[in-house]
Amino acid sequence: MFNSIENIKSNLFIRAYEEKIIEISIELLELLSCKEDNIIHSDINSFFVVNFNVSLEEISHNRGYLFFDKNYLPSECKIIMREDLGCKTYVIYDVINLMSTPHMSVLYQLCSNNISPMGIYTALDFRLIYGNELLFNMLDIKDEKKFILGKKVHELVSFIDEKKLKNLWNNILLTGKPYNNKEYEILVPNKGLTYWNLSITPIYIGGESNHIVIMVEDVTKDVKSKDIIIKQESLILRQQEQLEAIIENMSDCLFISDKSGNYTKLNKIARETFGDEESIKKVGDVINNMPMYDQEGRLLDTKNIPAVRALKGEDVKNVRVSVNNHGVIKYYDINATPIFDKNALVSNVVMCFRDVSYLIRQQEHLIKQKDYLYDIINSLDLPILRLSYPNLEVIELNNRAKKLIQYKNYDKKIISIMDILKSIKLYENESFIRSLKNTKKTKYFKNIKINSYNQEKYYNIVCQPLFDLDGVNKELIIIVVDVTDEILQNREINNLLKAQEEFFSFISHEFKTPITVALSALQVLEFTGKDSLNAMSLKYIGKIRQSCLQQLRLVNNLLDITRADSGYLKVNEKNVNIIEVTRLIVESIEVYAKDKGIDIEFNSSNNEIITALDDEKYERIILNLLSNAVKFTPPNKKIYVYVYVERNNVCVVVRDEGIGIPKEKLEYIFERYNQINNELVKNFEGTGIGLNLAKLMTKALGGNITVDSEENVGTSFTVELPLNKINEEKVNENIDFLEDRLMRNINIEFSNLETS
Secondary structure: OHHHHHOOOOOEEEEEEOOEEEEEOHHHHHHHOOOHHHHOOOEHHHHHHHHHOOOHHHOOOOOOEEEEOOOOOEEEEEEEEEEEOOEEEEEEEEEEEHHHOHHHHHHHHHHHHOOOOEEEEEOOOOEEEEEOHHHHHHOOOOOOHHHOOOOEHHHHOOOOOHHHHHHHHHHHHHHOOOEEEEEEEEEEOOOEEEEEEEEEEEEEEOOEEEEEEEEEEEOHHHHHHHHHHHHHHHHHHHHHHHHHHHHHHOOOEEEEEEOOOEEEEEOHHHHHHHOOOOOOOEOOHHHHHOOEEOOOOOEOOHHHOHHHHHHOOOOEEEEEEEEEEOOEEEEEEEEEEEEEOOOOOEEEEEEEEEEOHHHHHHHHHHHHHHHHHHHHHHHOOOOEEEEEOOOOEEEEEOHHHHHHHOOOOHHHOOOEHHHHHHHHOOOOHHHHHHHHHOOOOOEEEEEEEEEEOOEEEEEEEEEEEEEOOOOOEEEEEEEEEEOHHHHHHHHHHHHHHHHHHHHHHHHHHHHHHHHHHHHHHHHHHHHHHOOOOOHHHHHHHHHHHHHHHHHHHHHHHHHHHHHHHOOOOOOOOEEEEHHHHHHHHHHHOHHHHHHOOOEEEEEEOOOOOEEEEOHHHHHHHHHHHHHHHHHHOOOOOEEEEEEEEEOOEEEEEEEEOOOOOOHHHHOOOOOOOOOOOOOOOOOOOOOOOHHHHHHHHHHHOOOEEEEEEEOOOEEEEEEEEEOOOOOOOOOOOOHHHHHHHHHHHHHHHOOOOOOO
């Protein structure tokens, strides 16, 4: 190899030491259009791979190597290597510009001037050695050509199957014929199925094929456009067939004529109704065979029928005619539409006959029903008016309405709602009219005051709008109901309620006054004579005082029960802290419990529960339960009171360790005048109305009271009240007032208990 390299005349060489380039000839740099700074110290193997598409291991002086010069033109060369003291010199020689050879020059010109994307490839490994600009544009090549030329087809186009291409090329070599395929299918990523016109031609020189020419053209748009056109033509044909079927089978009679008035199309129902094409050939034949009449019963003239008018360019709509068809009267609505050509001249007329006989007969039937309905309305004892909308002019009044408004000569002139309102002297008639004009749905006017026959009457008025098929308000129906008797009865009831209230006030005063006077006298007697009266006198004064309080308790309870029964138990709600109120009640009655040797415990899981209630009635309820607990609990036992919130309710529990209630008596415990008749309670006085009143008051507060008991174990009462608030600026905290009233109520409620 050394002797042969000495005989080679070439200035193209490159030297490397330890696989790094240390020198390159200026001629080689110029040939490859490289810069020395980019080459020196770079890898020698990479240099040959990039520029000659061969690795060092593959270099052999017996074969040629493809490379591209600075003009991106393909050239062929040979490479030989000499090694001296570890330094390797590679000499490039026998350089041939492939495009300068006669056969390749022709291919070069053909490829450059071709109007389709075209490339020249090596036959051995399908490497691109030249391509025209159209090819690079089609491949969307962004890199410099020197990085593209020399690459294999499947490296340029990743979705090309290299194995399939080799099989195709082998088949071309076997047959010796070019390969041409129109609309060749290729699946392209992100584009789907594409279509190409593909031409592969082998180039034979000296009986061998060293190069191939591949010419491609993307015809995807053309193929898809052709497919769309085929589909559109198929769709148009199918739609045309459907249209023909629709026209033929439609329920309306359809006639199509040309500009001369000759019929070109009659559908099935037209032929069956008026005759076939032989008897009906031109405009006017229909009316000649079957006379037609307008809505006034006049015979239609052939010169003025809808089809003739349409031939003159008029668009004729909804002309109603009647026809005697074999002894049967038929009604039709005729529409005739002219079709104009590009010169605005009538080219065709489409005429449609719609059979409305059933509709006409239905309308006649509805008119009869309407008349029948109006007869019924006219006979009703309720005044009923029909008004137009929005003008509010009277369309019709029934007899009762005429009698109400006392309007003379109604049938001889048009009157409005204003005329009626003036006649009956309706108060605030302007606001009433405004309300009527804004009627979009049923409206109710209650207790309208009307002057009829110089008498004041009261009526409830119902206003019902009537809408047409398009939802437009066309009429108003006014129904007037006399509620004068009801109003007068309500007045009497209110007077009775007022009298009842005054009665309660009178009774309360008459019952309470003597007792109050007696209590006041006892209080004065105790205060002035406490030092002069002996113990016996003071004892009897105390008994008289206790009896007065018991009597006052009984009077209060009886009055409250009577109020509750008559629905006159008033509730005055305010926002209070029920925890604080309940604690104050419990602490205030501890003296009565301790006097009997009973302990009372109060507990709550909340520090504050604000709710709206009548605190005076709540006091009465809890005091009643506590007085019973103290009354029926033996000494050395306990009474428990606790408050908690459950399911949006405030629950107050009063539980004792007393004698309990027999199970058979539990269901009657809240009934009036009910007492437990057994040996355990025979020594306790009572009227049997306390728990009944507690239940009535709890119900008035919107709550409920329940009981659970076991004999010789104890009894538990639970009061459930709704947890809600009313709009107040602050919670009522007048404790002094509460304590003062509470002490009066405690003295009355606990008056039947003996204290030490």
